[in-house]
Amino acid sequence: MTPRLSLRGVSRRFGSVAALDHVSLDVPPGEFLALLGGSGSGKSTLLRVVAGFEAPDAGAVELDGADLLALPPHRRPVNMMFQSYALFPHMSVAANIAYGLKREGRPRAEIARRLEEAVAMLGLAGLESRRPHALSGGQRQRVALARALVKRPRLLLLDEPLGALDANLRERTGFELRAIQRESGAAFIMVTHDQAEALALADRVAVMDRGRLVQVAPPREVYDRPATRFVAEFLGAANILPGTRRPDGALDCPGAGCTIRAADPLPEGAEAIALRPERIRIGARPGENSATGTVEEAAFRGESSLLLIRLSGGALLRVSHAEEDGVPPPRGSRVRVNWDAASVVPLLG
Numbered sequence: 592m593t594p595r596l597s598l599r600g601v602s603r604r605f606g607s608v609a610a611l612d613h614v615s616l617d618v619p620p621g622e623f624l625a626l627l628g629g630s631g632s633g634k635s636t637l638l639r640v641v642a643g644f645e646a647p648d649a650g651a652v653e654l655d656g657a658d659l660l661a662l663p664p665h666r667r668p669v670n671m672m673f674q675s676y677a678l679f680p681h682m683s684v685a686a687n688i689a690y691g692l693k694r695e696g697r698p699r700a701e702i703a704r705r706l707e708e709a710v711a712m713l714g715l716a717g718l719e720s721r722r723p724h725a726l727s728g729g730q731r732q733r734v735a736l737a738r739a740l741v742k743r744p745r746l747l748l749l750d751e752p753l754g755a756l757d758a759n760l761r762e763r764t765g766f767e768l769r770a771i772q773r774e775s776g777a778a779f780i781m782v783t784h785d786q787a788e789a790l791a792l793a794d795r796v797a798v799m800d801r802g803r804l805v806q807v808a809p810p811r812e813v814y815d816r817p818a819t820r821f822v823a824e825f826l827g828a829a830n831i832l833p834g835t836r837r838p839d840g841a842l843d844c845p846g847a848g849c850t851i852r853a854a855d856p857l858p859e860g861a862e863a864i865a866l867r868p869e870r871i872r873i874g875a876r877p878g879e880n881s882a883t884g885t886v887e888e889a890a891f892r893g894e895s896s897l898l899l900i901r902l903s904g905g906a907l908l909r910v911s912h913a914e915e916d917g918v919p920p921p922r923g924s925r926v927r928v929n930w931d932a933a934s935v936v937p938l939l940g
């Protein structure tokens with residue numbers, strides 16, 4: 592199937608900064624892709640190139656097989672929703688939503704019908720005559736989405752769409768966004784700083800670092816099998832244990848004070864492994880990876896406790912201890928920890 596959006600070798604420099612460095616990406620129809628990366632990694636530049644607000648120095652951008660770069664922004668079947676929402680303050684909700692259709696010169700009856708559809712889809716009935724200042728943050732966000740979706744874009748670009756909402760509303764609105772995306776059938780690309788949000792909402796997560804896409808994969812894979820150390824660190828809370836690869840494919844890890852084995856021999860070039868805190872157990876289990884250490888901190892977090900364990904080699908290990916596994920060892924206790932070979936993720940680069 593032709594991918595809805597296809598980027599091939601897209602680059603964009605600003606002086607000495609490579610905002611986009613040979614980016615290639617396919618987004619199939621109806622996919623919800625989260626673009627995740629630190630500040631300045633190139634996320635907004637990527638959206639701006641697709642929307643047409645920025646021209647790449649090199650590369651190709653196609654939508655449903657047609658060259659997108661040949662079209663000016665307003666002719667592209669792509670819409671962009673900005674973090675600020677950019678609603679017109681002097682216009683009603685209805686006028687804001689219908690604005691783009693009016694500008695396209697659509698017949699009045701069609702505008703009325705599509706406006707009604709968008710209002711229903713976004714749960715905005717009853718608010719049509721209000722001005723943006725008389726709406727809550729969540730309602731404003733839904734008006735901005737309605738305005739973007741009413742034009743039935745094949746691709747919707749969202750730059751930190753939930754950034755202006757408080758934590759509670761953020762979660763609920765995120766789920767709503769997901770439902771709206773399914774209903775609309777459009778492909779969504781959502782920029783976010785927030786890794787939990789990206790993992791929760793997206794079909795695939797694309798992780799950017801310094802203008803490059805370092806991994807594009809389903810949330811579980813990015814989380815469980817980070818391709819690089821950057822991804823493992825960016826997705827938060829993984830233990831990274833550096834070491835020296837042995838000829839038999841195990842890793843001598845001085846910080847852990849042990850040799851670590853993965854399910855398969857570590858590939859050549861592996862200089863570290865990642866280990867999720869929830870994959871580590873307290874106690875000895877024969878035949879598995881194990882190390883000894885001292886509990887330095889124990890923090891109760893509801894369904895689990897976070898333990899910081901100083902291993903005999905000096906590395907500090909984050910361990911998530913589930914409530915159902917009983918009372919965690921107290922601060923100061925000497926413990927043995929173990930983890931399966933299958934939980935060991937080799938890290939390259």
Ligand SMILES: Nc1ncnc2c1ncn2[C@@H]1O[C@H](COP(=O)(O)OP(=O)(O)OP(=O)(O)O)[C@@H](O)[C@H]1O
Binds near residue numbers: 609630634636637
């Ligand atoms: N118009 C511009 N002129 C000069 N440099 C720019 C311009 N636009 C972006 N850059 C630079 O390109 C790099 C990527 O910027 P971009 O805004 O795409 O990052 P981002 O990942 O969206 O960051 P943030 O999360 O902070 O919005 C940054 O180093 C930025 O300073």
